[in-house]
Amino acid sequence: MIHRGHILVARQLSRDRAAVLAGLLAPLIVSAILLPWRASWSNTNVALLLVVVVVAVAAIGNRFAGALAAVSAAAWFDFFFTRPYERFTIHGSTDITTAILLLAVGLAVSQLAARARRLRVITITDAGYLGGIQEVASMAKSPVAVETVVDSVREQLIRVLDLENCRFEYGSLLGHPPRLEPDGTVVIGHTRWDVEQFGLPAAEIELRAVGNGQYHGRFMMRARPGAKPSLQARLVAVTLADQTGRALDSTSSQVADA
Numbered sequence: 001m002i003h004r005g006h007i008l009v010a011r012q013l014s015r016d017r018a019a020v021l022a023g024l025l026a027p028l029i030v031s032a033i034l035l036p037w038r039a040s041w042s043n044t045n046v047a048l049l050l051v052v053v054v055v056a057v058a059a060i061g062n063r064f065a066g067a068l069a070a071v072s073a074a075a076w077f078d079f080f081f082t083r084p085y086e087r088f089t090i091h092g093s094t095d096i097t098t099a100i101l102l103l104a105v106g107l108a109v110s111q112l113a114a115r116a117r118r119l120r121v122i123t124i125t126d127a128g129y130l131g132g133i134q135e136v137a138s139m140a141k142s143p144v145a146v147e148t149v150v151d152s153v154r155e156q157l158i159r160v161l162d163l164e165n166c167r168f169e170y171g172s173l174l175g176h177p178p179r180l181e182p183d184g185t186v187v188i189g190h191t192r193w194d195v196e197q198f199g200l201p202a203a204e205i206e207l208r209a210v211g212n213g214q215y216h217g218r219f220m221m222r223a224r225p226g227a228k229p230s231l232q233a234r235l236v237a238v239t240l241a242d243q244t245g246r247a248l249d250s251t252s253s254q255v256a257d258a
Contacts, residue, residue: 019061023069026053031076046081047102058110066110074103149247153240162227170217180207184234199228207241211249
């Protein structure tokens with residue numbers, strides 16, 4: 001499930017790049033199509049059609065693509081549909097007002113469309129995260145070997161945190177590597193590391209697996225260069241490690257009882 005969520009987000013990022021190109025070219029293409037009717041159509045109608053183009057670009061792309069489309073629409077409206085024609089100059093006060101409103105409305109609706117798209121991406125990602133947590137929780141309660149749980153969590157951590165590699169260490173704590181804390185923060189020594197600004201540290205990061213207050217091991221993670229997982233993603237990683245700790249604690253208890 002987490003893997004599916006990441007594929008959908010990657011597709012959305014690819015769509016963003018196409019939307020930026022559309023934001024640059026679509027208003028020009030639509031303006032050229034409308035040009036033969038310049039004498040018979042009012043500039044207000046032309047502006048409304050260009051706003052529709054801006055909304056379409058923002059809906060399939062991101063905030064930048066929508067803003068680019070709004071600026072492009074206003075520029076080509078000025079160039080093709082206001083006197084003097086084929087010049088980036090406006091003389092009529094009505095046309096100036098229309099161009100300004102076109103730009104303002106285009107920017108506003110692009111922000112709204114981009115926000116709606118972002119909420120959709122968050123929903124997709126949340127569903128993927130939740131599915132991954134539920135999968136591990138079910139495995140931890142089933143009779144499968146604890147190594148299977150560890151391997152599953154390790155693979156999910158690589159996807160969630162954009163890691164280069166990840167391994168699990170059983171036993172005692174050694175050294176003082178950067179650490180992913182239960183609240184999702186990363187600390188180096190006694191200093192909090194700003195993941196949002198600098199990304200994950202280049203050194204290996206530990207994520208401890210604790211069950212019933214007992215330390216059982218840790219995931220040692222190395223991030224890809226430039227990886228900046230969100231706080232939400234880091235909290236999911238902590239939850240996955242907690243599930244591992246519970247599975248290991250359950251196994252230890254069964255051994256002790258035997």
